[in-house]
Amino acid sequence: MKQVIVRETDSTVEGGKRQHFPVVFEWYCEDCQKTQELDMTDGYMMYPIFGKVEELTLYCHECECERLVLRVIPRVTLDIVDARKYER
Numbered sequence: 001m002k003q004v005i006v007r008e009t010d011s012t013v014e015g016g017k018r019q020h021f022p023v024v025f026e027w028y029c030e031d032c033q034k035t036q037e038l039d040m041t042d043g044y045m046m047y048p049i050f051g052k053v054e055e056l057t058l059y060c061h062e063c064e065c066e067r068l069v070l071r072v073i074p075r076v077t078l079d080i081v082d083a084r085k086y087e088r
């Protein structure tokens with residue numbers, strides 16, 4: 001069987017309506033002087049474009065207002081684990 005090659009492209013693709021990510025943002029709010037967290041397995045971005053700069057706003061639950069705007073590049077990847085011949 002021929003090997004499968006994965007070629008990365010410069011194309012961008014749109015994420016889901018509520019796109020989660022396996023990351024946690026931890027940050028320090030200077031106003032209330034408390035560490036805040038945003039767990040993106042719970043939080044989400046709406047239709048992010050993977051591979052493009054997007055803005056994400058961090059909210060302080062103590063001060064109850066928006067405190068930081070992050071510029072982020074959401075990414076999605078795909079790795080081949082192995083390959084086998086298709087059999088019915």
Ligand SMILES: [Zn+2]
Binds near residue numbers: 062
């Ligand atoms: Zn705060």
